[in-house]
Amino acid sequence: MGDRAAKDALFDAFAEVARALASGRRAEIVDVLAQGERSVEQIAAEIDQRVANTSHHLRAMARAGVLRTRREGTRIVYMLASERIGDMWAAMRDVAAEHVAGINELADAYVGDRSALEPVSRRELEARLKAGDVVVLDVRPAVEYAAGHIPGARSVPVSDLRRLRSLAKDTEIVAYCRGPYCVYADEAVRQLRRRGFAAKRLEDGYPEWKRAGLPIAVGAGQ
Amino acid sequence: MGDRAAKDALFDAFAEVARALASGRRAEIVDVLAQGERSVEQIAAEIDQRVANTSHHLRAMARAGVLRTRREGTRIVYMLASERIGDMWAAMRDVAAEHVAGINELADAYVGDRSALEPVSRRELEARLKAGDVVVLDVRPAVEYAAGHIPGARSVPVSDLRRLRSLAKDTEIVAYCRGPYCVYADEAVRQLRRRGFAAKRLEDGYPEWKRAGLPIAVGAGQ
DNA sequence: TCGATATTCAAACTACTACTTGAATATCGG
DNA sequence: CCGATATTCAAGTAGTAGTTTGAATATCGA
Numbered sequence: 001m002g003d004r005a006a007k008d009a010l011f012d013a014f015a016e017v018a019r020a021l022a023s024g025r026r027a028e029i030v031d032v033l034a035q036g037e038r039s040v041e042q043i044a045a046e047i048d049q050r051v052a053n054t055s056h057h058l059r060a061m062a063r064a065g066v067l068r069t070r071r072e073g074t075r076i077v078y079m080l081a082s083e084r085i086g087d088m089w090a091a092m093r094d095v096a097a098e099h100v101a102g103i104n105e106l107a108d109a110y111v112g113d114r115s116a117l118e119p120v121s122r123r124e125l126e127a128r129l130k131a132g133d134v135v136v137l138d139v140r141p142a143v144e145y146a147a148g149h150i151p152g153a154r155s156v157p158v159s160d161l162r163r164l165r166s167l168a169k170d171t172e173i174v175a176y177c178r179g180p181y182c183v184y185a186d187e188a189v190r191q192l193r194r195r196g197f198a199a200k201r202l203e204d205g206y207p208e209w210k211r212a213g214l215p216i217a218v219g220a221g222q
Numbered sequence: 223m224g225d226r227a228a229k230d231a232l233f234d235a236f237a238e239v240a241r242a243l244a245s246g247r248r249a250e251i252v253d254v255l256a257q258g259e260r261s262v263e264q265i266a267a268e269i270d271q272r273v274a275n276t277s278h279h280l281r282a283m284a285r286a287g288v289l290r291t292r293r294e295g296t297r298i299v300y301m302l303a304s305e306r307i308g309d310m311w312a313a314m315r316d317v318a319a320e321h322v323a324g325i326n327e328l329a330d331a332y333v334g335d336r337s338a339l340e341p342v343s344r345r346e347l348e349a350r351l352k353a354g355d356v357v358v359l360d361v362r363p364a365v366e367y368a369a370g371h372i373p374g375a376r377s378v379p380v381s382d383l384r385r386l387r388s389l390a391k392d393t394e395i396v397a398y399c400r401g402p403y404c405v406y407a408d409e410a411v412r413q414l415r416r417r418g419f420a421a422k423r424l425e426d427g428y429p430e431w432k433r434a435g436l437p438i439a440v441g442a443g444q
Numbered sequence: 445t446c447g448a449t450a451t452t453c454a455a456a457c458t459a460c461t462a463c464t465t466g467a468a469t470a471t472c473g474g
Numbered sequence: 475c476c477g478a479t480a481t482t483c484a485a486g487t488a489g490t491a492g493t494t495t496g497a498a499t500a501t502c503g504a
Contacts, residue, residue: 003332004270006328006331006332007250007270007332008246008247009246009328009331009332010246010325010328010329010331010332010403011246011247011249011250011253012245012246013246013318013322013324013325013328014246014249014314014315014318014322015243015244015245015246015248015249016318016322017314017317017318017321017322018240018241018243018244018249018314019240019244019245021237021240022237022240022241022244023234023237023241023461023462024230024231024232024233024234024235024236024237025230025233025462026237027233027236027237027240028229028233031233039480039481040480040481040482041480041481048226048229049463050463050464050465051480051481051482052463052464052465052466052481052482052483053462053463053464055480055481055482055483056462056463056482056483057462059482060461064322065317065318065320065321065322065323066317066321071471073471073472073480074470074471074472074478074479074480074481075471075479075480075481076480076481076482081317081320081321082317082320082321084313084316084317084320085317085321087313088310088313088314088317091306091309091310091313092236092239092240092310093236094306094310095239095287095288095303095304095306095307095310096235096236096238096239096287098287098303098304098306099239099287099288099303099304099307100235100236100238100239100286100287101287102235103232103235106228106231106232106235107232109228109231109232110225110228110229110231110232181232241491245491245492247492261450261451262450262451262452263450263451271493272493272494272495273450273451273452274451274452274453274493274494274495274496275492275493275494277451277452277453278452278453278492278493279492281452282491293501295450295501295502296448296449296450296451296500296501296502297449297450297451297501298450298451298452
């Protein structure tokens, strides 16, 4: 007991969890799976990688314990092993946002200039939802809405946004999507503003809302 | 905006934070620094590594943003960049405890058999501290006690435990140390029991107590 | 300024990791 | 059982990480 070899082995095991997220592509995978389970092919498409390479990453992560699989007919569906993985990913992202030099420049390069988008905090959105003076749009793909969304939000994937007609010009709109580094809500807000609506984005996204213990709704509804 | 290269760069930056903890030795370093700042030499001693190698790890971690340094005369003192690093380490450890196959066997191999030690939860210790029917011992080195401890706890490093005299045989003792995988409290409980005391250990340690937002005290006192 | 102490650098070796390509395996619908 | 689809395996390459050794640098106290 207490010898160096045993201690090393224990901490190596802890480190394996970090190693499972210690590559940009694997971080992307966790970010995608935080929205819900996906097949290998879907994940490969989202992270812009070959299927074989994606499969390799997925298996490694599953071996490390952070992912689980389920068979669905001919395809294998991967998912986060538990919600605690999402907590860890959020902690990691927050640490990066706080401490990694240049992360803001990288974020800007990816999401573009956000200064005009006036992000709304969770707390503020919660209050305004209660007051009922805001229309909330979930601009993620419809399957993600169905897997869970903010109660009262309407599902309008960015791709369908043009078809949106039934909104008074004077109602204020808040759009949300996958998280702080997701561009769907940005795109939606820009488009809505061009059409004359008063639109803002939620500062983060659905997973953060859920993680904060705020009420959620599930199903295709609305 | 939104192109693959920018997205890859952003997520690579997130991954760098994970990479900073993706080795057993670096995980040990975070675990040590969660107790308070340390010089390179002290850290090297705690993780049983050469100073040069330790320095190498420390610099890499500082470059990634998870550590900060301070000069103190001839030595460089390293510390966690912020408490959020500790949160991330805790999330990582919890994920490992929940999902990594064989982690319990590795932990047993390191800390020995704990089944007889009857760990006490934070909640329970809090209640019993309020009721005043328990003696709490902080069995970490004295400097760590001084950097922060549970209010009302008495500082008795394991090495000094033999000298402890002034305790009635019928008072119940709860010992705590650095965390769930720290062996000081285990050793203390075993020793106290051999001497006829009713001793148990806190299930985790001081950092978890603090992270849970429970009251803490600072200073050499008592 | 000089010696002692603490830390970092440089070079070298070994081992591992990410990604690609092409083949192999498993399931489903007919 | 067969073909089509989805996923995984195997082998190879290029690049990166962990550790060791010995030298270099920086600060302090005299």
